[in-house]
Amino acid sequence: MEKGDVLVEAQSLGRSFGAKRVLDNVSITLHAGEVTGFVGANGAGKSTTIQLMLGLLHGEGRTLFLGRRLHAWGAPGTVVGAVLGGVAGHPKHRVRTHLRMVAAGSAAPDRRVDELLETVGLTDAAHLRLAQLSLGMSQRVAIAQALLGDPPALILDEPANGLDPHAIRWLRDFLRSQADQGRAVLVSSHLLGEMEQLADRVVVLSRGRVVAASPMAQLLADAASRRVVTVQTPDLPKLAALVEARGGLLVPTGGQGANVQGLDRIQIGTLASDSGVPLYWLHEEGPSLEDFYLGIAEEEFTIS
Structure with a gap:
């Protein structure tokens, strides 16, 4: 065999x-x-x-x-x-x-x-x-x-x-x-x-x-694709426009904070720097494998 x-x-x-x-x-x-x-x-x-x-x-x-x-x-x-x-x-x-x-x-x-x-x-x-x-x-x-x-x-x-x-x-x-x-x-x-x-x-x-x-390699890649980057900036509208132009999504969380999906922290940091948007906080965290597949399971049974 x-x-x-x-x-x-x-x-x-x-x-x-x-x-x-x-x-x-x-x-x-x-x-x-x-x-x-x-x-x-x-x-x-x-x-x-x-x-x-x-x-x-x-x-x-x-x-x-x-x-x-x-x-x-x-x-x-x-x-x-x-x-x-x-x-x-x-x-x-x-x-x-x-x-x-x-x-x-x-x-x-x-x-x-x-x-x-x-x-x-x-x-x-x-x-x-x-x-x-x-x-x-x-x-x-x-x-x-x-x-x-x-x-x-x-x-x-x-x-x-x-x-x-x-x-x-x-x-x-x-x-x-x-x-x-x-x-x-x-x-x-x-x-x-x-x-x-x-x-x-x-x-x-x-x-x-x-x-x-x-x-497993695909599982890890899928989990990584759901990473969330937390940012804090006094110019959320401008950063949101920059992120959306690159295919990402910025979701305000209150005050000067927001979560960004679809881009990693390096991409976000570069965008902000090149466009003169100050960042007070930039942190990237991916979901655990348990969280990732629990999310898939919940989606599966919500749909069905």
């Missing part, structure tokens, strides 16, 4: 609980060598989407893994690995014993367990019981378990929940390394800012619907 190849296609997924529509026409495509961030507020439908993709819930649409439904594969663990929160094992079982039991069920050799313990940095903790693990260590065991079958796709549902900054950094670096090895990685999160440091693509879910899907 080459980087960019489509490995997973979720097509028109939908789900209702009684009369409540919780997921509507959700489609996601995962590519080899890329991390896709699946972002939305708590309750947006991210976990429901992932469970539908993996066949853990019944609903509308279908998901293809390497061109086939997951149940069509004799060994699903060799196609996709999933981390859905915690380690499902007896709390008294030791880490290595637990992973060997899971490996036996998926026909993976014991040496694969030791390889993965080293990969996730738990070789020295292999003798610990599951009940003794910290949350961060438990997540590492869950990731090792998901990788036992050496699958080309990896799906993780809110893996950073409750982790400390050190564990989050390890997780981010590890998932990036998995994508660099050619895997397609899907990571759900309610923290869009975290995805800025990890994801190649972002899919944003709001109230059960996809409201944005784009490469």
Whole structure:
């Protein structure tokens, strides 16, 4: 498989609980060598989407893994690995014993367990019981378990929940390394800012619907285009005319203050200087990624 190849296609997924529509026409495509961030507020439908993709819930649409439904594969663990929160094992079982039991069920050799313990940095903790693990260590065991079958796709549902900054950094670096090895990685999160440091693509879910899907580079460019520059000048009418002549918009905020959209601070400062307009204040601030996509979500549902 080459980087960019489509490995997973979720097509028109939908789900209702009684009369409540919780997921509507959700489609996601995962590519080899890329991390896709699946972002939305708590309750947006991210976990429901992932469970539908993996066949853990019944609903509308279908998901293809390497061109086939997951149940069509004799060994699903060799196609996709999933981390859905915690380690499902007896709390008294030791880490290595637990992973060997899971490996036996998926026909993976014991040496694969030791390889993965080293990969996730738990070789020295292999003798610990599951009940003794910290949350961060438990997540590492869950990731090792998901990788036992050496699958080309990896799906993780809110893996950073409750982790400390050190564990989050390890997780981010590890998932990036998995994508660099050619895997397609899907990571759900309610923290869009975290995805800025990890994801190649972002899919944003709001109230059960996809409201944005784009490469991260495009997302950042779109966010930058919504920058706002705050100015203060005793000659707002003249500055407004200059700004509008350059395709921008000046909105007075009271007194000598105003917000300018469509131009950056360098452009505004140059315009003012060249035209003799004094500036008492000039400050540029772009919206956070969370603010930007929350705004898109609100626009989407106001229109609909």
